[in-house]
Amino acid sequence: MTVSADYLKDALETLKDSGVRITPQRHAILEYLISSMTHPTADEIYKALESRFPNMSVATVYNNLRVFREVGLVKELTYGDASSRFDFVTHEHYHIICEDCGKITDFQYPGLDEIEQFASHVSGYQISHHRLEVYGLCPECANNKVN
Amino acid sequence: MTVSADYLKDALETLKDSGVRITPQRHAILEYLISSMTHPTADEIYKALESRFPNMSVATVYNNLRVFREVGLVKELTYGDASSRFDFVTHEHYHIICEDCGKITDFQYPGLDEIEQFASHVSGYQISHHRLEVYGLCPECANNKVN
DNA sequence: TTCTAAATTAATAATCATTATTAATAAATA
DNA sequence: TATTTATTAATAATGATTATTAATTTAGAA
Structure with missing residues (x-):
């Protein structure tokens, strides 16, 4: 059975293999995506990490979600409502x-x-x-x- | 076999039954939705009717698409891209x-x-x-x- | 028909998610 | 160490959609 820690480890590996630097912000966003099972919006991620990264910009969250999407780590979910939700890719569901x-x-x-x-x-x-x-x-x- | 004219007739009937006034703008938007098989965006509808309704506002298109959605005449399609598309409801597909x-x-x-x-x-x-x-x-x- | 109230429109301002820009910073590599 | 490159943060810009409001149109009552 694969647990959260392994997902994170694999994800970081994927980033490394893709030549994407692993910054503290990226690490935290990934961690949050994996641990929270709520399919959060960019803004929810931003707010959740506010205390740990008081200076982080919302744009950074968006930028990195795009990076993660491009290397296949997350899927962007678009429903009728205002903002996209992001889903860490594990198995098909x-x-x-x-x-x-x-x-x-x-x-x-x-x-x-x-x-x-x-x-x-x-x-x-x-x-x-x-x-x-x-x-x-x-x-x-x-x-x-x-x- | 139901043809476009019948769809329009039924749609106008639905509006009437719902107590929604049939204005020239609404008639034209419905007509366009039914005839065009392209699942247009609000802006595409707006541009298509520009010559016939030079004074029509984009907000009017949005307002009426919402009215049509509320009475079940159209479905709003939201994909990843910028704007919603609108689909006249006929049969399930x-x-x-x-x-x-x-x-x-x-x-x-x-x-x-x-x-x-x-x-x-x-x-x-x-x-x-x-x-x-x-x-x-x-x-x-x-x-x-x-x- | 005329009057009155309600619905609809058009114009425009406001909102809000997302993206673009750019200067500063941090990291990788020569 | 020096230099290049990536990344961040701050902020401005974009663009779709909604809200607001005054003017216009319509429906129904008198």
């Missing part, structure tokens, strides 16, 4: 999003390759990947609705 | 998006209810709907890559 509180829950589901093949067949596209999200009410919010 | 030119092609695929049930089961969420997109290269762009 999908998201269930609560329409009330915005919480994002991971789940795995196998075998959607079939859809890609079908799409390729009917459209003539060369498929590279797909994106799937499920929307609904999380148990807490569903419960609140009842009361 | 999915999108294949070209990663090169941004073209959006519709396709239909049955029976993804199973995923919703699975997601509900593992997460405890009350599922309302899902969203799926497939990404790749359209035939034209794939061809250009070769040359």
